[in-house]
Amino acid sequence: MLTVGIDIGGTSIRAGVVNPTGRVVDLATTPTPRTEAELDAAVVRVVRELGERHPVSAVGLAVAGFISEDRRLVRFSPHLPWQGAAVGDRLSVALGTPVVLEHDVNAAALAEYRFGSARDRGVVAMVAVGTGIGAALLVDGRLYRGAHGVAPELGHLSLVPGGRPCPCGKTGCWERYCSGTALVDTVVELATDRSWPGSGLAAELAAGRELTGExxxxxxxxxxxxxxxxxxxxxxxxxxxLALVSDVLDPELIVLGGGVAASSELYLASAVDHYTRAATGTGHRPLASVGVSALGGRGGIVGAAELARDDLVGRESTLRAAPTR
Ligand SMILES: [Zn+2]
Known part of the structure; x- marks a missing residue:
């Protein structure tokens, strides 16, 4: 049985046909349109394109945003035109197949549990660091989504009172200090504080050039x-x-994902050192190990396809059943 997993990003839509062993057997991509109707149409188009080459049984969508607890509605997505949109039902009618939605990092975490670096681990937190921070929590292979489908929103834990402003409306959020965009902000602040003789980056900033995290x-x-x-x-x-994550959730494993994970060799040892010193009761408790995503950018696609498959075969992927009203 083949299912399609689709990662809906702010710039591109990436859809993959995934087999039951988690292998992506075919891919299609298209730019992300700016309007709601065009976005629906683009998703339908990529699924039909893949459907011409493979028998597709169901479709899963990985979306960066708040998904309703019944996984039918996109409540809010900062980079997409879907706001309070009944995407699941609309696309299911248009495609003639079941469609399920999931938060993108939830989908990626499930894929890591089944096929990647969190395979068969009991309590797992995933922290995806890219332009911001997304997070997921898995307990015995099931997603903990909270009462309203929003948990865990770790990127907006306020770490610095009165710190850098965040688009979420608060200040000092973790992702404002720990993300690809935050790395640039930090460098700009450091360059403002003092001079850096011999630094090409300082020279670029002085010349008014924009830096990137990479x-x-x-x-x-x-x-x-x-x-x-x-x-x-x-x-x-x-x-x-990570120390806060460990103190609140006490996972056995934290999986680092997102775009920044690809270059983890540059900072992970130092981060783990900080984490070990900052966690409460270090030396008197077991601490979560920190691993890196094995599936990388494919995680959202594979996880969304798995969620679509779960619904077909009646396999439960969520810790808490959706409330009935
Ligand atoms: Zn925030």
Whole structure:
């Protein structure tokens, strides 16, 4: 039985046909349109394209945003035109197949549990660091989604009172200090605080050029002192945040995912050091190990396809059944 998993990103839609062993056997991509009707139509188009080459039984969508507890509605998504949109029912009618929605990091975490670095682990937190931070919690292979489908929103834990403003409306959120975009903000702040002789990054900033997280990481690897200092701060914030995750949830494993995970060798050892020192009761309790996503950018696709399959075969993927009203 083949199902389709679709990762709906802010810039592109990536759809994959996934077999029961979690292998992506075919892929189709298309840019993400800006209007609700066009976005619906684009999803229908990619599924039909894949459906011409494979028998597709059901479709799962991984969406960065708040999904309703019954997984039929996109309540809010900061980068998509779907707001309070009954996407599940609309697409199911248009495609003639069952359609299920899930938060993108929830989908990725489920894929890691079944096929990746969290295989058969009991209590697992996933922290996906990219332009922001998304998170998921799995208990014995089931997603903990909270009472309203929103948990766990770890990226917006307020770590710095009165700190950097966040688009969510609060200040000092973890993701404002620990993400690809935050790394650039940190470097800009450090460059404002003091001079960095010999730093190419400092020279670029002085010339008014925009930096990227990748650019800062590359400069740090090449020995740029400002880049290295930025990466050091990033590692510190990652570690302190992971300590909070560990204190609240006490997982046995934290899986690091998202775009930033691909270069984890640059900061993970330092982050784990900060994490170990910041967690409550270190030395008197077992601490979660920190691993890196095995599925990378395919996690959302594979997990969404698995969720679609779960619904077909009656396998439960959520810890708490959806409330009935
Ligand atoms: Zn926030």
């Amino acid at each position: 650019g800062v990481a590359e400069a740090a690897v090449a020995g740029d002192p400002l880049g290295a200092a930025g990466l050091d701060e990033f590692a510190g914030w990652l570690g302190r945040g």
